[in-house]
Amino acid sequence: MIWLIGNQGMLGTELALLLESQKIAFVGTDREVSILDPNALRTFVENKNIEWIINCAAYTAVDKAEDDVELCHALNAQGPENLGRLAQEIGARVLHISTDYVFSGNPLLKAGRPRPYREDDPTGPTGVYGKTKAEGERLLMAAAPTSIILRTAWLYGKHGNNFVYTMLRLMNERDTIGVVADQRGTPTWAYDLAQAILYLIALSGHSEGDVWPPAGIYHYTNEGETTWYDFAREIYRLGRQYGIITRNCDIKPLTTDQYPTKARRPAYSVLSKEKIKALGLSVPPWQESLARFIHEL
Ligand SMILES: NC(=O)c1ccc[n+]([C@@H]2O[C@H](COP(=O)([O-])OP(=O)(O)OC[C@H]3O[C@@H](n4cnc5c(N)ncnc54)[C@H](OP(=O)(O)O)[C@@H]3O)[C@@H](O)[C@H]2O)c1
Numbered sequence: 436m437i438w439l440i441g442n443q444g445m446l447g448t449e450l451a452l453l454l455e456s457q458k459i460a461f462v463g464t465d466r467e468v469s470i471l472d473p474n475a476l477r478t479f480v481e482n483k484n485i486e487w488i489i490n491c492a493a494y495t496a497v498d499k500a501e502d503d504v505e506l507c508h509a510l511n512a513q514g515p516e517n518l519g520r521l522a523q524e525i526g527a528r529v530l531h532i533s534t535d536y537v538f539s540g541n542p543l544l545k546a547g548r549p550r551p552y553r554e555d556d557p558t559g560p561t562g563v564y565g566k567t568k569a570e571g572e573r574l575l576m577a578a579a580p581t582s583i584i585l586r587t588a589w590l591y592g593k594h595g596n597n598f599v600y601t602m603l604r605l606m607n608e609r610d611t612i613g614v615v616a617d618q619r620g621t622p623t624w625a626y627d628l629a630q631a632i633l634y635l636i637a638l639s640g641h642s643e644g645d646v647w648p649p650a651g652i653y654h655y656t657n658e659g660e661t662t663w664y665d666f667a668r669e670i671y672r673l674g675r676q677y678g679i680i681t682r683n684c685d686i687k688p689l690t691t692d693q694y695p696t697k698a699r700r701p702a703y704s705v706l707s708k709e710k711i712k713a714l715g716l717s718v719p720p721w722q723e724s725l726a727r728f729i730h731e732l
Pocket of ligand 1: 443465493588
């Protein structure tokens with residue numbers, strides 16, 4: 436049995452729908468069984484034969500986190516540790532979601548050019564959100580060494596506030612919008628990420644003795660890389676094509692300095708996906724997934 440935690444969030448909702456459509460048995464919870472309450476967690480698993488705990492619950496308000504350190508730390512660091520301890524007790528594995536914000540955003544170079552971050556590259560988060568997520572990774576692996584941590588980035592999906600929805604709304608309201616053009620990363624459709632999660636869990640059915648898929652950190656985003664500005668331009672192009680945007684909007688490139696935010700964003704956070712691809716997973720290009728997402732709207 437799978438236990439999906441955070442089933443009301445953007446990724447959690449997508450996963451719940453996918454589990455239902457594939458007729459995979461699972462139980463889903465959100466705030467009503469708080470990851471901050473070890474007793475509630477323990478009570479919940481009684482008589483349920485949980486084999487996998489998928490944790491999509493987190494504190495995700497990146498700017499608010501700068502003033503809300505305690506709660507952010509509790510949810511992003513202590514929560515995963517609580518789940519790890521419980522998983523060890525009941526012989527389950529945890530699949531936990533983490534973020535590109537664990538990296539500093541100062542790119543590592545290969546032949547003088549930025550290269551995608553690998554799973555074993557040193558972390559160096561700059562804000563509260565990233566620091567607490569990095570701490571959560573460490574505490575979870577210490578409590579439950581068989582866990583899988585999936586780092587992702589620039590997530591958007593049908594069921595929650597995200598960049599794509601914000602852009603579609605603003606582009607229908609304004610003549611001009613400015614979007615940051617000096618931060619590079621990769622958009623990720625929550626549906627694709629949900630598929631990747633279920634792919635990993637399905638592999639565990641084919642294990643031959645050892646823990647499979649191997650424990651540790653993996654990266655998953657869509658394929659390719661872009662800037663928020665070019666991401667916005669593609670949203671506009673597709674929005675116009677599918678009739679979701681009904682007026683002209685001029686999109687202007689901004690520098691990070693021209694668009695200050697409380698928490699600093701990584702200037703570069705492209706993630707290498709070689710490790711997860713070596714398990715046989717194919718990863719759709721971000722443009723293809725964005726087109727499918729907007730088409731389905
Ligand atoms: N969104 C992104 O761009 C992005 C990028 C990289 C990585 N990630 C990671 O991906 C994962 C999923 O993100 P998401 O955007 O789907 O998050 P989300 O929409 O914010 O969902 C998180 C869910 O956790 C719930 N929750 C809050 N406190 C809880 C508690 N004490 N116990 C149990 N559940 C609780 C939230 O409820 P409330 O809404 O009521 O608080 C919400 O339903 C997170 O680990 C996040 O760090 C996200």
